[in-house]
Amino acid sequence: MTDPTEHAALWSALERHLPAALDLRRRLHRRPDLSGDEAATRDLVLAALPGSGGAVKAAETGAVLRIGGPGPAIGVRGEMDALPVAEDTGVPWASDRPGAMHACGHDTHLAALVAVAGALAETGPPVPLLAVLQPREETYPSGARDITTSGVLESERCAAMVGVHVQPLLARGEVACTAGGVNGSSDEFEIVVRGRPGHAAYPHLTNDALLALSEVVVALQSVVSRSVDPMAPAVVGVSSFTAGSAANVIAGTARATGTVRALASSTRELMHRRITEVAESVARAHACTASVTFTHGEPVLDNDAVLAGSIARELDRRGLSVSRNLRSLGSDDFSYFCELVPSTMLFVGTGTSEPLHSSRFLPDDADVRALAAALMAAYLGAVAVVRDRAGAVASG
Incomplete structure (x- = not known):
């Protein structure tokens, strides 16, 4: 279990990094990149991440960046691609690219990742974080599959992987952390x-x-x-x-x-x-x-039971509303990470009537904050698991 003092410093740092992350979200939303063409998005996100000069390119238009020293790391996935959808939200920062829109919330996921990474870099991560900027979540060939077969996660000693996804079917701020199969x-x-x-x-x-x-x-x-x-x-x-x-x-x-x-x-x-x-x-x-x-598309997204349990406890400590029963036959290529290392993906509620992939789907600033909080809790839950497993190996 991580130190409560360590927790307090990280949560305070996260609050300081959220304003910049919210600004980044608007910039990402305004200029979406479609699947397979995410290089500009990758570079924009890397510029917002600490130590981006050490990034390793992956899956053609993706990248992996270690934040922290050597040793086993915790991967945090952020999908980069937008959808071929014409936006109809009317916000000042709506997509300026006809026929392309972040209609699945990937811009918010990236913003949450940047906020968490910034907080960890400021305070010093208890376990290194591996920012995984993944292309092609929405199309084949899967960017996650390409990353998992490239060997980059093994070379970076990725010991666990976490991710978050907005979910309008959940109440605003509610976080689903379900063990086992959650996506088909x-x-x-x-x-x-x-x-x-x-x-x-x-x-x-x-x-x-x-x-x-x-x-x-x-x-x-x-x-x-x-x-x-x-x-x-x-x-x-x-x-x-x-x-x-x-x-x-x-x-x-x-x-x-x-x-x-x-x-x-x-x-x-x-x-x-x-x-x-x-x-x-x-x-x-x-x-x-x-x-x-x-x-053949994505395999079953199978959340690791031990990791999901540890993350749920961190969510409870933070006072977040936790659901442990959300499952669907939707799919996500995060499932490829689940086949390689213990992994868990969380779903964070927006409580909106507009569904994912709608031309009017638009999470707001509160949703980005909720995603960042859930992602920080996921990272801390993974820290406890990675440390426990390292201790068990050392004592064995």
Whole structure:
């Protein structure tokens, strides 16, 4: 457990660094960078971080910066990319880039990270902090995946990773700190059914791919309800369907795409298998063939139970409202960090009616302050875990 005196100094320093962080948030919001083009955002954030000359570039447009001395470090993730959304907030510091907007709160996450990093640099971090400026959270290929496979976290001795995300589904200021699976895996699939095309007046001479795929789509609705444990959250959804080119021609090929999500890796694997079996079997019943292709996205975001428990205690000490039960089948590539080191992502409530990715979604200054407080608590919770584990290794 960290020293209460150490706590007081850090929290006081955080208050001093918040005004500059709020100003940075407005500058970031005004000039958003889309996924894969975050170099300018990276440089703006690095300029606001202490000791930015020691930054190591990562994942093309990202960077990793150590704050503190040698030894095991605690990674703090900040996503940098904006969304291809036309802003409709009307604030003076709205996006000046047509068709681009920080509609998912990444500008606020970065501001919170800068405030925490500044406070730690001022007081001296009890455990080194590793600021991870991550590109491409919103698109593939995932920036988090690229960082975790690059070896930079191992070379910087990252012992744990924490992050925060705004969440309008929570009351303002409420912080969700949930152990275990909190976000689902997210994969896409494409099903192509091939039959025999022909004249619509002679259906008996054809093998109707459109009809076969229609039956496949209906049959897929039972994959979750009849193949998955009712206590295991999962989603299979078909989102697009294309077939045919003329009213009097029976289609020889039909194509559908969709998403499959799960909150457990075993459920993810089960649904991939069942989607393939259903598509192939139903198509065969219509004298057609089906091929199924999966595009693997983010794995399950699995918060480390020990780390989440330690962070929740820090949140309680700070008097923050804590929820331990928020889970969803949304996805976030923070999950790749969870596969590499003990990690926990928190969700901080904005209590707004506008959802994430809306052209009117706009967290305010109070939300940035709440994010910074949650992130500082997450860092301190991780400090306790890293120290305990280091002590256990030394005594062993």
